[in-house]
Amino acid sequence: MQPLIIGGGLAGCAAAIDLARAGLRPCLIERNSDPHDKICGEFLSGEAVAALAGLGVQPLALGAVPITRVELWAGRRQAAAALPFPALSLSRRVLDADLVARSAALVSEYHPGVAVSLAAAGEIRTSAGPLASNRILIATGKHDVRGVPRPAGPDQIGFKQYFAAPALHRQLAGTVRVVFFDGGYAGLQPVEGGRLNLCLLADGPLYRSLGSWPALLDHLLAQPGLAALGDGQALLAKPLAISRVPYGHLAPPAGDGLWRLGDQAAVIPSFCGDGMGIALESGRMAASMLAAGASADAYQAALLARTRRPVRLAMAALGLAETRLGRLAAIAGLGAIPGALALLARMTRVADPGRLASAA
Numbered sequence: 001m002q003p004l005i006i007g008g009g010l011a012g013c014a015a016a017i018d019l020a021r022a023g024l025r026p027c028l029i030e031r032n033s034d035p036h037d038k039i040c041g042e043f044l045s046g047e048a049v050a051a052l053a054g055l056g057v058q059p060l061a062l063g064a065v066p067i068t069r070v071e072l073w074a075g076r077r078q079a080a081a082a083l084p085f086p087a088l089s090l091s092r093r094v095l096d097a098d099l100v101a102r103s104a105a106l107v108s109e110y111h112p113g114v115a116v117s118l119a120a121a122g123e124i125r126t127s128a129g130p131l132a133s134n135r136i137l138i139a140t141g142k143h144d145v146r147g148v149p150r151p152a153g154p155d156q157i158g159f160k161q162y163f164a165a166p167a168l169h170r171q172l173a174g175t176v177r178v179v180f181f182d183g184g185y186a187g188l189q190p191v192e193g194g195r196l197n198l199c200l201l202a203d204g205p206l207y208r209s210l211g212s213w214p215a216l217l218d219h220l221l222a223q224p225g226l227a228a229l230g231d232g233q234a235l236l237a238k239p240l241a242i243s244r245v246p247y248g249h250l251a252p253p254a255g256d257g258l259w260r261l262g263d264q265a266a267v268i269p270s271f272c273g274d275g276m277g278i279a280l281e282s283g284r285m286a287a288s289m290l291a292a293g294a295s296a297d298a299y300q301a302a303l304l305a306r307t308r309r310p311v312r313l314a315m316a317a318l319g320l321a322e323t324r325l326g327r328l329a330a331i332a333g334l335g336a337i338p339g340a341l342a343l344l345a346r347m348t349r350v351a352d353p354g355r356l357a358s359a360a
């Protein structure tokens, strides 16, 4: 029976490509039929870039722009440092479309526009009817499938909007700017096409007290690190939004025979810019272990061993960044000891890019 992958995002496509290469051509099911925007800061870490290279994807050839430095802002205070690893920025619309096209060409069956409504060991229910497999991989990202629940996340809402703001775009060339504010944080960085990606997390109570996206945007523009966006033009008719992302989630071996990939297996705080790296790494790891005859539980235990420490460290750093004092300390530390950033980056990394590249 061919393996069945639910979700044609980063993790699902990484698994699809590597399974097909191993001769186990899977069936891939994706509920969207066309390329679309996804909520994501679109910061591709060195690990993500290395994993993509292993899958044959060259982000620079797709238009990705290099990111070489980070700025942290809290009110008027700011600090900047060179990134301790090469990074890129590429829209998910373009990246995911490339991965889906590569996967579709390799898998035994690709079902775009088919949604899975229920998953259990051995069988799934889809909008096109039931399907059976003894190897089901759950790669539905932020969205849970009935039968495979994750714990609810904190009362926070994520938003993403693109802006055309030429002067600010020039100023931010090669830079990811992270702006902390009371009740959340935002990332701003250039992506291909001369656009800026504003992606943020806001506490539910803050959003509800403001009452709407325009009011939240006004609130953000009062931040010195984001004020220049006021001269820009929003490019999406409305921002993309998501609530209650279960940051800190780590899936243990569940004993149900299901393979959990990407955000279904581990959710690292967004500011680390490593969620995509983990998703790709988990897909590749699942494919190689499945092809080698390992069980779902053995894979889940191996992935947990790799992700537990970085996810927990990132959660601790997030706890600090949620306090004013912690934010000021982070900015003072980044300004005074640029090496602190390298250390945090190393500690919250999941994979060694060299190892991933050589495994390709």
Ligand SMILES: Cc1cc2nc3c(=O)[nH]c(=O)nc-3n(C[C@H](O)[C@H](O)[C@H](O)COP(=O)(O)OP(=O)(O)OC[C@H]3O[C@@H](n4cnc5c(N)ncnc54)[C@H](O)[C@@H]3O)c2cc1C
Pocket: 006, 007, 008, 009, 010, 011, 012, 029, 030, 031, 032, 039, 040, 041, 042, 043, 044, 045, 048, 114, 115, 116, 117, 139, 140, 141, 142, 143, 144, 145, 158, 159, 199, 200, 201, 242, 245, 261, 262, 263, 264, 270, 272, 273, 274, 275, 276, 277, 279
């Ligand atoms: C606000 C925010 C900012 C972020 N910024 C960054 C960043 O800058 N850098 C970074 O590395 N990470 C970032 N992340 C994390 C990153 O987006 C995720 O970790 C990554 O997308 C997970 O990949 P995935 O393959 O697990 O899921 P996804 O890429 O979300 O793919 C899941 C796929 O499954 C499909 N699907 C869902 N449900 C079903 C169903 N029932 N049936 C069929 N198909 C289904 C979806 O349509 C989708 O295509 C951010 C996350 C958030 C919330």
